[in-house]
Every structure is written in structure tokens, then in C-alpha cells.
Amino acid sequence: MVQIRKADENDWALVQQVRLRSLREDDDVFGASLAREEMFKESHWRMRLRSSPTWIALDDDGAVRGCVSMIQEPGSPADDRHVVALWVAPEVRRRGVGWALLDVVREAAQAEGARTVSLWLEDSNHGAVDLSVRAGFTRTSERHQLTRDPSRVEERYVRTLT
Template sequence: MAQIRRADEGDWLLVQQVRLRSLREDGDTLGPSLAREEMFKEAHWRMRVRSSPTWLALDDDGAVRGCVTMIVEPGSPEDDRHVVSLWVAPEVRRRGLGWALVDTVRLAAIEDGARTVSLWVEDDNHAAVDLSIRAGFTRTNERHALTRDPSRTEERYVLRLG
């Protein structure tokens, strides 16, 4: 199992590498444009790590095998924390790493005083839907079409924190 640790500003290159890899391999389900994010400079990646808690999953050799970021989503309640950029490398999927990354955000959200954690999942991303439901998230029936592909939709899921 990989070790999960919070990234600091000095980890900006690791964050950049795993983010760009995730977009290369799973860009159709992650959304943002690979070409756009490839243009980001070091200052942008450092700012991203400073402004939004990000965790990296590293294997015994120090290779990054997954990541997740927690934000306060614009327009959401102040006591909600939102999961973005959740990704697990294909070679280690279905081994509990996604679950561990979601749990890391859940614990950080509780520590941060949040009452809920939310995330958006594309309707046809069955693995992400399954992970979300198993992790205790509930469907909200709040849906919208994707900007990049209006023929596809995503739904918001919420986990209430005790």
C-alpha cells in the first residue's frame, strides 16, 4: 500500500507530474484540458499547492501513484469541503488507494470543521460512482451537463460528517 502524505510547496513538481499524467491517461473523465495545464509555470503549481490541500500517494520507491485535492467550492456552503483531482494510477487501481485518498480528505475536512464533503461524478464513470457510494456519499440528484461535452452529465454526491 502506498504512503499518503500532504504535499507542500516544495512538492510542486510531483503534483505537476501526477496531474499531467492523470490528464494524459484519463483526461476524458477528469475534465480540464491537458494542453492548458501543460502551459502552467512553476509559480502556478506552487500557488496551487499553497492554496488547496493536496495529498500524494507514494509507493515504496517514491513514485506517485495517486493524488487528491480538497477545496472550498465557490457557491457551496462554507462548511462543505469539495474533492477535486482524485486520481489513482491504472496499475494500482482496485487495491484500496482511492478509498484511502477519500478517507484522507474526510479526516482533513473534519479537522477543518466541515460538516460535509462533496464531489461531482460523471454518470458514466462507474468506478467513481461505486467508490463514492461505498465511501458513504449519497446522491443529490443535482446534475448538470459537462461544459466540454454537453451530451455527458455529472451528479453531485455528499458525505455528511459526524
């Protein structure tokens, strides 16, 4: 069983652990670099947690099995909240963890008065596309090339909140 809880600044080491693991195991789906984030000091991780609500998925033994953060993406409407750094450990995928992480973002966005939640997905990330569509996100046809690899393209997906 996995429990989802909001991380606070004192959870910085857990967030660091899951973030670095996500970059080690699935570096091709994130815009960030493992080498760069390995250099971040405690103060950087704490600052991230102060500036972006982040949730972690913990199993019964306290091991972190997933994470997600929410931001107000620059250039997006003020009533949109954006999903970033969504990741689920391979050993617990397809067991509802990703769904639960998206649910907490939706609930937090609604509590802030947001009208929509959005995320960017690379076309080849079939698992994430499947999860997002099943969770109520729809394609927008807003697309762009990845900075790190212009041969790859992402599309923006949006879920309207009620």
C-alpha cells in the same frame, strides 16, 4: 504498499507529474485540458499547493500513484469541502488507494469543522461512482451538463461527516 502524505509547495514537481499523467491517461473524466496544464510554470503549481490542500499517494519506490485535492467550492455552503482532482494510477486501482485518499480529505474536512464533503461524478465513470458510494457518499440528484461536452452529465454526491 502506498503511503498517503500531504504535499507541500516544494512537492510541486511531483504534483505536476501525477496531474499531467492523470490528464494523459483519463482526460475524459476531468474538466481540465492536458494542453493547458502542460503550459503551467512552477509558480502556478506552487500557487495551487498554497491554495488547495493536496495529498499524493507514493509507492515504496517514491513513485506517485495517485492524488486528491480539497477546496471550498464557490457557491457551496461554508461547512462543505469539495473533492477535486481525485485520481489513482491504473496499476494500483482497486487496492485501497482511492479509499485512502478520500479518507484523508474526510479527516481534513472534519478538522476544519466541515459538516459535509462533496464531489461531482460523471454518470459513466462507474469506478469512481462505485468507490464514492462505498466510501459513504450519496447521490443528491443535483445534476448538470458538462461545459466541455453537453451530452455528458455529472451528479453531485455528498457525505455527511460525524
